Amino acid sequence: MTAISEDTTQRLSGQIPAPEGSVTITVKILRFNPEVDTEAHWESYDVPALPTDRVLNVLMSIKNYVDGTLSFRRSCAHGICGSDAMQINGINRLACKVLVKDLLAKDGKQTTVTIAPIKGLPTMKDLYVDMEPFFEAYRAVKPYLIAYGNEPTRERIQSQADRERFDDTTKCILCAACTSSCPVYWNDGSYFGPAAIVNAHRFIFDSRDEGSEERLDILNDAEGVWRCRTTFNCTDACPRGIQVTKAIQEVKRALLFKRV
Ligand code: SF4
Numbered sequence: 599m600t601a602i603s604e605d606t607t608q609r610l611s612g613q614i615p616a617p618e619g620s621v622t623i624t625v626k627i628l629r630f631n632p633e634v635d636t637e638a639h640w641e642s643y644d645v646p647a648l649p650t651d652r653v654l655n656v657l658m659s660i661k662n663y664v665d666g667t668l669s670f671r672r673s674c675a676h677g678i679c680g681s682d683a684m685q686i687n688g689i690n691r692l693a694c695k696v697l698v699k700d701l702l703a704k705d706g707k708q709t710t711v712t713i714a715p716i717k718g719l720p721t722m723k724d725l726y727v728d729m730e731p732f733f734e735a736y737r738a739v740k741p742y743l744i745a746y747g748n749e750p751t752r753e754r755i756q757s758q759a760d761r762e763r764f765d766d767t768t769k770c771i772l773c774a775a776c777t778s779s780c781p782v783y784w785n786d787g788s789y790f791g792p793a794a795i796v797n798a799h800r801f802i803f804d805s806r807d808e809g810s811e812e813r814l815d816i817l818n819d820a821e822g823v824w825r826c827r828t829t830f831n832c833t834d835a836c837p838r839g840i841q842v843t844k845a846i847q848e849v850k851r852a853l854l855f856k857r858v
């Protein structure tokens with residue numbers, strides 16, 4: 599275990615600096631420490647934050663100044679890596695993309711923001727979930743270019759129209775916001791989930807790929823694409839604006855009409 603440096607110990611004084619123009623918000627976090635807790639419980643923190651701060655900044659303030667044990671994933675802080683999906687006021691969002699000003703109470707009362715881990719994946723600690731079941735489903739759909747025959751001697755040419763067919767699904771950052779907002783996934787963890795289907799779509803409709811049939815066979819399974827009930831939660835949750843439900847419908851159509 600890494601020792602806490604003297605500097606870090608000093609920072610855990612409980613005093614979060616309040617910059618000029620900051621407002622104090624109450625942040626309720628669903629905490630769970632498997633070493634001491636039998637179940638998750640809410641803990642509240644009053645945090646001074648600037649309206650332009652992101653929720654990720656707020657979490658970092660709590661971690662740096664109040665409780666260094668608060669656990670959550672983050673990396674890029676710019677909506678690129680997909681690490682920090684969590685439920686913010688009950689909706690799956692990336693903490694680095696949500697501004698405090700968009701959460702402030704309109705009536706001037708003190709704002710309370712609730713933060714909980716995404717659903718459907720086992721919580722390991724606080725906001726930190728086990729992503730392995732999610733990535734297992736992702737790997738199962740073969741999310742890579744499959745090409746048989748001899749290696750080409752030149753690049754594989756593709757028209758703009760052909761590229762357009764899967765443009766939307768190339769934007770996925772594997773944050774799991776869609777899959778963990780899906781009621782079917784909550785109730786039946788063996789469903790592949792929207793993100794796996796999005797990433798299958800990205801290759802199924804790629805004119806250079808020769809593995810579409812294999813992937814469609816995989817998604818024709820009892821736990822595959824037919825489990826989708828078209829609730830649109832996934833599309834609403836996607837921080838990249840991907841039309842997730844549309845992608846799932848296109849995969850269903852490809853299966854029904856045996857045509858990509
Ligand atoms: S489709 Fe959107 S919500 Fe789902 S994993 Fe990809 S980026 Fe995240």
Ligand code: FES
Nearest residue numbers: 673675677680694
């Ligand atoms: S920290 Fe990378 S997407 Fe939020």
